[in-house]
Every structure is written in structure tokens, then in C-alpha cells.
Amino acid sequence: MAILVEIPPPLREAAGGNVHIQVTGTTVGEALTDLIRQHPALGTKLFDNGQLRPYINVFVNDEDIRYLEELQTPIQDGTTIALIPAVAGG
């Protein structure tokens, strides 16, 4: 078991083309820090002055961290973190 981050299509180029990236950490914030350590180009895509960009929604096992504990939301082995920006187009 591991912690997986699911990368949406618009961010994949900055994530080495990966759909899923395995990370470590005990909170969502730590997991995203590890993600950016592995793929530094994701840094400015996800954060602006230390704040998550308002159009990046983060879901932990399909629950939104904004009604959990935001970046302090605890995670454990087996957790999937999905990054979900709004989809334009149509």
C-alpha cells in the first residue's frame, strides 16, 4: 500500500507525464510537498505564495479537504489524493 496522487491532464506535463505519483507523508500538505520535491515544476502550478491555488481542488479518498482539515488533513497508506481543477471545453 502507498499514498498515490492522481494528476489531472493539464498538470501532467509538469509531472513527467505521470497519471499517478507515489508520495510519502502523514498529512495532505506533506504529501504535496513530497510531490513537488519529485516534480518541482508542479510547485507554481499548485501553490501561489504558499496558498493552494483557488482552482485546484484536492480530494482525499473522494472527500474535499476544504471541509476536512485543509492541508492538515491526515492521510495514511492506501489514501488516494486527487487533484481536480475545473474542466473547461465542451
Next chain:
Amino acid sequence: MQTTDPLERYSRQMRLPGIGKAGQERLLASRVTLCGCGALGTVLANALVRAGVGFVRIVDRDFVEPSNLQRQVLFDETDIAENLPKAEAAARKLRQINSTVTIEPIVADINRSNIEDLCHDVDLILDGSDNFELRYLINDLAIKLSKPWVYAGAVGSEGMSMTIVPGQTPCLRCVFEAAPAPGEAGTCETAGVLGPAVGVIANFQAAEALKILSGNLAAINRDLLVLNLWDNIIRRVRIAPLAGRKGKCPCCALRRFEWLEGEHGTQTTTLCGRNAVQVSHRRSSRLDFETLAQSLRTSGSVTYNKFLLKFQLNENGEFYEFTVFPDGRAIIKGTSEPDKARILYARYVGY
């Protein structure tokens, strides 16, 4: 079509326990405005008209082009040869499909000055658009008038949808506080689009519409649906607790309709004698030219420096040149029509 019972054509649909004769009669009496008639819109219009929704107003600002046919299911080569607007081409097909319902095609750019007129007299607003500006505008109006609406978007092989019922579910801004910056989300022009992906998500929207219009509000999907047909990802994420975002959602909690009141969005100015239109876009952060250039390179030639980005494009034999500034403003050379410039801006800069 000669039948004794006008409801016979809906017999298979009425057999569904949630619909029945009463539900069908509600569908026949219901009214919808469809905002945009491209890939999502053609699938939605097809489903609604076949299902017997009694009045469908189809609003679209664009014409049928060859690159539409891969996914925009109501159009064919004849529509291109006749140079038909999408709303009109769709209405012609739909009337052949079902002559017993009313279809009102309107060729117009939906903006904050006309959206209320276009939507005030319907039961449901459907999002068939291709840009965030219109979606936030629909959201503002739907909350203001307390009308349900169904959002969907699709790019690449990915699609997403949520159903908004004012007072019962989160609104678009509860979930997506802000839209990705221009150039950061990808559009169907820059990232491509898989026909079946947009078809699936639009049919999902259509099912939501039929539930609402037939009086089955309890059956609607209250999650955010996200799917990616290429990566085999289907996700339903829980958004219900975001409703009103603890009393701070600017739209549904504070009732500040920023898009409807013109605090956000694009404005156009024709630059006289220059065959060019300036599209201004109100935004707080500066554009990232590197990201934008990357997404535009698949469509034309791009150069940029610290001050501006130039993008040259040949679209169906028409030549356009975009000069984009860090504040999101663009001068689009090659047209003097504001509507065309807004279409090009939404299509390539992506808002």
C-alpha cells in the same frame, strides 16, 4: 408521423418507474434554455427533444465548421456548405426528429446583458458552453432567479459534471471558487477532445435534466462526477458539505453576482480601421506566458518576451494574429467583429 396516441412515441420512456405518464406530461410542459450548441449542446439538445421536452431554446454564437463534425452530433457536411449558424442547423435537425415540440434557435453571444432575457422564462438552464466565463454567468443568474442548472465540461478524454439546485446543493462557486487562468486549463483547440468523452458527459447532463424536469429532484446526482475515458478513471467526489462554503460563498451565500454585474469577464472594443478587436479580461493575477505558449504551439506559431506574446494562427484559411499582454488583454488582428474575437479568445486563450 401518424399515431393515434401522441404519447406513443414516448412509450418506452414512460415505462421507467420514475417517469410514467405523469412524468412525461411534465416533460412535455417543461421549458429549457440551452446555452451553447457545440459538442455538449448537440448531445443535450438531441436527448431533450427526443425525450419530449416541450420547449427548447438553443442559443449559440458560432457557425458550423469542418472540425466540429468529429463530435458535434447534430451537424453534417451540408450545414457547412450552407454556412449555417449552429443554432439554426441544430433546430432544422431537431424538428425532423420531433415535430411536436417547440424549438427556438437564437444566434447570439450570451453575455450579462442578455442572459436574463434568454433564461427568465424556463424551468432549467443547461450548460452547453465551452468557457468558464459563461458558466459563472449562468451560475450567477441561476442562483439569482433560483433556477436549477447542470454544469459540464470536457477536454481531451476527460469530462466533469455537477448539478446545481439553488438552496439544495453547492453552486459552481462553492466548488470552483475561481476558474483556472487563461491558458492553464486547456481548450478543445489546444488539448484536443475525444468525441465519446464529451458524449458521455453530455448524456449524463441530459439524464440529470430529465430527472429535474420530470419531477424527480430526489434522484439527482449530488456529487461531482469526474471521468477520464482514456485513463479509465471514474470518480464521484463528495461536494455536498461545500454548500454555501460556511456562509462565505460570494454567489449563493452572500448573493453577490459578480459576473452578472460585470466585475469579471471579457469586454471587447473594435479598433477602428485596423481590422482588429481588443478583448480585455479582468483578472487579478498575471498571465504565465510560458504555460500559454506551450498550449498554443500545437495550433500556430508563438513568440513571447516579458511584455507580450504573439500568436499567429491560420484557421480555415483565415489568418489571425493575437497579441496578448500579461494582464490577459489581447488584440486580435484579422477580424473587426467583437463576437468573432470573443470566440477566438475563448477558443485559444481559453476562458
